[in-house]
Amino acid sequence: MPERLDGTVALVTGASSGIGEGAALALAEQGATVALAARRAERLEALASKIREGGGSVLTLTVDVTEEEQAREAVKRTVAEFGRLDTLVNNAGVMLLGPVVDAPVREWERMVQVNLLGLLYCAHAALPHLLSAAEDGPRRVADMVNVSSVAGRRARRGFGVYNATKHAVGAFSESLRQEVTGRHVRVSLVEPGAVETELFGHNRPEIQDLLSERYVGMERLQAGDIADAITYIVTRPRHVAINEMLIRPTEQEA
Template sequence: MAQGLDGTVALVTGASSGIGYATALHLAGLGARVAVVARRRERLAELAGRIADAGGEALVVESDVTSEQAARDAVDAAVQRFGRLDTVVANAGVMLLGPIVDAPVPEWERMVQLNVLGLLYTSHAALPHLLSAADGGPRSVADLVLVSSVAGRVARSGSGVYNLTKHGVGAFAESLRQEVTRRHVRVSLIEPGAVKTELSSHNRPEIQEQNRARWEGMERMEAEDIADAIGYVVTRPRRVAINEVLIRPTEQEG
């Protein structure tokens, strides 16, 4: 039987757009108070306003989680404001595609810093609070949701370093799951396929054109579809852990 999130606190990184934005709205709708974390304060303020208009409560945290101290400060801000932390969705990420040969190395560095280190910093800062929440509180369970990609399962030409970062997230998730699962912190890996978000817009123009050609004619998923899956994961009874969710558009073959 599903459980609501009344009395709990969630934190979502990368909340200024796409999956993070939709997930923050969804978790607030389930009853959680939500700390929304990203670099674009004005987008976060608009999101917090929507949550408040619907009767919820949100904390805006302008932060770049590629800094360990910034990630720690974001988590601390949520705990100081709301008194606890029950659910963390480490969603912030970037997808910079292209051939490995002659690639702009700063693109690789940016992906490693955000997709890997940003996720690690967020997880590390949040874990003591999640363990505490699982030891008591309204649900006696806590959730760390790590947003990866189908690219964490399938390596493709033209996405080698993105694949590397997302495969790494999967390995980290499974190792951490084994470490904390008996303490009732559930670690869940979400692996979306093609979603209509601004993620592709960060690529160089020629890569954007290739992406458009690849997905032309396909009905891609909406960010709300992934938010709904995350909501399902974190509202299971304490005895149930959803370890991995691979979710693709119906028309996506690989």
């Protein structure tokens, strides 16, 4: 049976849209107090209003997780405001696709900064608090959920550096899991397939056209589908850890 998250605090990065927004709403519905971290302050405030209307407690944090000090400050402010941190959802990410030959290297740098370094900065800052929550929290367990992608399992033409960042997230997550699981901090990897979010719109127009052709006629996942998965992971009993979850649209072959 799922366990509610009353008395716990969750920090969600990339919370201004898509999976992050969905996860924040879902965790708040389960009773968690939620800190929302992203760069777009207006989007965060709109989401915070929804959570407050539902009776939840929430904090908005205008943060660029690629800046280490900002990532650390987000964790620090969350703990200062609410006294603890039980759950970190590392969701912030970008997907900039295209051939390696003649690629804009700045796109590669951006993906490494957001998908990998931003996740690492947040993880490092949060870990002491997660370990503490696992020792004395209301559920005596804490969770770090790292949102990766099916691209973290399977390399595909045109996905090169995005593949590389998501494979790295998977390797980091498994290594960290082995390090802290004995102390009841659960590290989980969520790997969505094609989801209807803003990620596709970050690409150059010619890449967007190719993606539209690739997924034409496919019923993609919705952000809420992934939020449901994240909620399932963090509401398991203390003795149950969901290490990895791959979620694809039914019609997606690879």
